[in-house]
Amino acid sequence: MTATLQPLTALQAGQKAVVADLTLPPEARGRLQELGLVVGTPVELVRYALLNDPLEIRFRGYNLSLRRHEAEQIYVQPIP
Amino acid sequence: MSSGGATGMSSPKTPPTALRGPGAPAAYLFITGNPNSGKTTLFNALTGLRAKVGNYPGVTVERKEGRMQGAGEGRQVTVLDLPGTYSLSPHSPDEQVARDALFHRIPEVPAPAVVAVVADASNLQRNLYLATQIIELGHPTVVVLNMMDVARKNGIEVDASALEAALGVPVIPVVASSGEGVPAFKRAVNDIIQGRRSAVGARSFCEPSAPFAAEAQAVAAGIPQPVTPQHSLAEALLLLSDDRFLESSAGHYPESIREAIRAARRRLEESGVDWRSAVIESRYQAIAAIQQNVTREATPPGHTFSDRLDRVLTHKVWGLLVFVAVLAAIFQSIFTLAQVPMEGLEHGVSWLGQHVEAWMPPGALRNLLVDGVIAGVGAVVVFLPQICLLFLFLGLLEDSGYMARAAFLMDRLMTKVGLHGKSFIPMLSSFACAIPGIMATRTIENQRDRLATILIAPLMSCSARLPVYTVLIAACIPDRELWGGLRAPGLVMLGMYGLGIAAALGMAWLFKNTLLRGPTPMLIMELPPYRRPMARTVLRHVWDRARLFLTQAGTIILLINILLWFLVSYPHNQDTRTRFEARRAAVQAVPPTATAPEAAAARAAELARIDAEEKGEVLRSSFAGRLGRAIEPLIAPLGFDWRIGIAIVSSFAAREVFVSTLSQVYDVGDEDDPAEGGNKLAGVMRLEKRPDGSPMFTTLLGVSLMVFYVFALQCVSTIAVVRRETASWKWPLFQWFYMGALAWGFSFVVWQGGRLLGWQ
Incomplete structure (x- = not known):
């Protein structure tokens, strides 16, 4: 199970996954959770900006951008 | 709550004046909600165009409040638009x-009679997060379900009455942009204020595990002044689960509670x-369960227009x-469109000055009024076209949702x-003028980043440097072709802009690694759906900015301009005046034998020359002139003499004043057409010699002086705006010193280095 976990940044644009773990420092983690990115939330990687940073994701019906640095610490279970 | 006492206000016996008097308590309606939920649109729909915009004490957070229109029923309702959260x-x-504000921690803000939480119906879950938190606080609360039209367009039907049942407080569906549902909302607010409708929620929206709930109960019992008595449990949950909530509440909780919270957290951690x-x-x-129950997806979610x-x-x-x-179009328009009203304003101000001059008897009062006050007002209002235009465009970008994309692209x-992607637009705006650029930094949430952006914004070469560069290039840079058709003047101009940009980026890096060191702020930023900008919202934004500039920065700019006028005009020397009067009289006394037009023209030219010489003499012997001489030892290592010193001192009012001051110093006089005046001045400057007979305005000196103007913060208006935006004198003074130090250092290197290399 854990073996298949990937950081969010491993997803291709357009790929969907479910949030499995947030290993960010408390402040960033708390903010993302308040915004609805809690464990178990389905999320879609919408696109990467130039040079793959920042990136745009979609969950709970809205779009959010975050930097690669934060996204690398969000682990997801891809939906095949 | 005090809502019971309010009903007495509608009694016919209450004299109406008491309602408007200072003692009459207006009922406060707070509007809160997520950013981009349409809070401000609702605020505008409720208050019309009358609203007060100011700051909360000690912070540069905008405070917007206004009276609810058509509130009726005796009691005034003041609407307070809280910042989005x-x-x-x-x-x-x-x-x-x-x-x-929601926790009654701002003394200037009374407790709310009603809290309206604006929630975006097309993005219900995240909006309900804040809404449920606020309902639990126990204020009378209304949930305003906004953007019902957008939700419908996206194929989502929200059942407002089902949501009302689930939340336990009134839910009013509205489309704030069209005004649909706003009357129903006002009725609901009135009903709640009059005590006819209950709006205090009783439900809790989180059910933590038993050990957590037990700890929360214990903490709740120790809260001395809960926000509302019946809901101390909600506050305890916040305190227990949220570092930020506790850290940002310094002084609101006694150490005993803090210690109890730390102990409770430790116990919870130990039990996993x-x-x-x-x-x-x-x-x-x-929330997910509520949303499932109250929404129906009419059509499966597809890609919207925004996507x-x-x-x-x-x-x-x-x-x-x-x-x-987009940026090119905006800047082109600012440069071309602002030009016309700016010239209009300048003409208007000089027209006014001339009329006052003609109408008043000569004397110190007239000079103060014309050259001090009216010219000072001119110096303030001349910024308005650029500020208005820039904020018009920024308002359009912001309201359409494009601004977040710009930050995404530039991050x-x-x-x-x-820095943060959001610093890009303010920096770019500073090419037109640092003032709107600095005012535009308010969109940057992180204080360190905002401050860093404010500190570097004036390094971008603004439009006021252009006349300085132009005159110095004309006077000092030979028009030679260098390589491949590129000419020296154009290259030097480009170089000055490039130097400003490089310095801005370098200083940003330096500040962010020293003075304003901190983690690079996160870019956790919503990309809201695109929508058509609303004229009312955008124009209101422009109006608020313009008014803030005029009332807050304008007064400081005016005062400093009057002070500078005093420095360049005083002390008066009676001898000088008598001497020049005599010379004028001598010219005028020549009997008009020759009535030929050439003779009359020659006489007028002679008089103008005498006027210019007098102005030059007055300036040279003024306080500013003395200051110029006083600072000569300081600026001599940069190649500057005391005349340039005078121009530097007086152009502290605004950089372009450099040109007119030099004109006076070199007795060129004023010229109505600035381009014409600049050419004339450049011609005089080319002939200027140092005491040893060598030419004064050499290429090297020109470059040294231009470099000085790239860096030096020669603009009182910027200083006034920075003071306002940082709410202290500390940062504008620091900025003035660091930019001055850069200016001196770089000019020193250019002048001394150039001379060592044998350049001229």
């Missing part, structure tokens, strides 16, 4: 103000409870091209110097 856990000064996540996760579970637009606008290649095109570039 995603939760009660503050991550920025804006969010902290929103939280503090993630106290940071437990409450948030539980709340989102409850399709974003495929182009945030595309790696097309997105950047569109961005560059990578800006992080290289430790």
Whole structure:
């Protein structure tokens, strides 16, 4: 199970996954959770900006951008 | 709550004057909600065009309040538009103000009679997070379900009455942009204020595990002054689960509670409870269940118009091209469109000055009025066209949702110097004028980043440097072709702009790594759906900015301009005046034998020359002249003499004053047409010699002086605006010194280095 976990940044644009773990420092983690990115939330990687940073994701019906640095610490279970 | 006492206000016996008097308590309606939920649109719909805009004490967070129109029923309702926030856990000064107002922690803000939480119906879950948090606080609360039209368009039907049943407080569906549902909302607010409708929620929206609930109960019992007595449990949950909430509440909780909270967290950690996540996760579970029950997806969610637009606008290649095109269009329009009203204002001010001059008897009072006050007002209002235009465009970008995309596109570039994508637009705006650029930094949430952007913004060469560069290039840079058709003047001009940009980026990096060191702020930023900007919102934004500038910065600018006028005009020397009067009289006394037009013209020219000489003499012997001489030892190592010193001192009012002051110093006199005056001045400057007979304005001196103007903060208006935007004199003074030091250092290197290399 854990073996298949990937950081969010491993997803291709357009790929969907479910949030499995947030290993960010408390402040960033708390903010993302308040915004609805809690464990178990389905999320879609919408696109990467130039040079793959920042990136745009979609969950709970809205779009959010975050930097690669934060996204690398969000682990997801891809939906095949 | 005090809502019971309010009903007495509608009694016919109450004299109406008492309602308007200072003692009459207006009922406060707070409007809160997520950013982009349409809060401000609702505020505008409720208050019409009358609203007061100011700051909360000690912070540069905008406070907007206004009277609810058509409130009726005796009691006035004051609407307070709180800054947008995603939760009660503050991550920025804006969010902290929103939280503090809801917790009665701002002495100037009374307790709310009603709290309206604006929730975006097309993005219900995240909006309900804040809404449920606020309902639990126990204020009378109304949930305003906004953007029902957008939700419908996206195929989502929200059942407002089902939501009302689930939340336990009134839910009013509205479309704030069209005004649909706003009357119903006003009725609901009135009903609640009059005590006819209950709006205090009783439900809790998170059910943490038993150990957590027990700890929360214990903490709740110890809270001395809960926000409302019946809801201390909600406050205890916040305190227990949220570091930020506790950290940002310094002084509001006694040490005993803090210690109890720390102990409770330790116990929870030991039993394996993630106290940071437990409450948030539980709340989102409850919200997801509510949302399932109250919404129906009429059509399966597909790609909206906004999604399709974003495929182009945030595309790696097309997105950047569109961005560059948008910016180019904006700057072209600012330069061309602002020119006309700016010239109009300048003409208007000089027209006024001339009329007052003609109408008043000569004397110190007239000089004060014309050259001090009226010219000072001119110096303030001349910024208005640029400020208005820039904020018109920024308002359009912001209200349409494009601004977040611009930050998304530019973020990578800006992080290289430790800044945020949102710093890009203010920096770019500063090419037109640093004042709107600095005012535009308010969109940057992180204080350190905002400050860093404010500190570097004036390094971008603004339009006021242009006349300085132009005159110096004309006077000092020979018009030679260098390489491949590139000419020296153009290259030097480009070089000055490049130097400013490089310095701005370098200083940003330096500040972010020293003085304003901190983690690179996160870019956790919503990309809201695109929508058509609303004329009312955008124009109101422009109006608020213009008014803020005039009332807050304008007064300081005016005062300093009057002071500078005094420095360049005083002390008066009676001898000088008598001497020049005599010379004028001598010219005028020549009997008009020759009535030929050439003779009359020659006489007029002679008189003008005498006037110019007198002005030059007055200036040279003025306080500013003495200051120029006093600072000569300081600026001599840069190649500058005391005459340039005078121009530097007086152009502290605004950089372009450099040109007119030099004209006076070199007895060129005033010229109505600035281009003409500049050419004439450049011609005189080319002939100017140093005491040893060598030419004064050499290429090297020109470059040294231009470099000085690239860096030096020669603009009182910028200083006044920075003072306002940072709410202290500390930062503008620091900025003035650091930029002055850079200016001196770089000019020193240019002049001394150039001379060592044998350049001229």
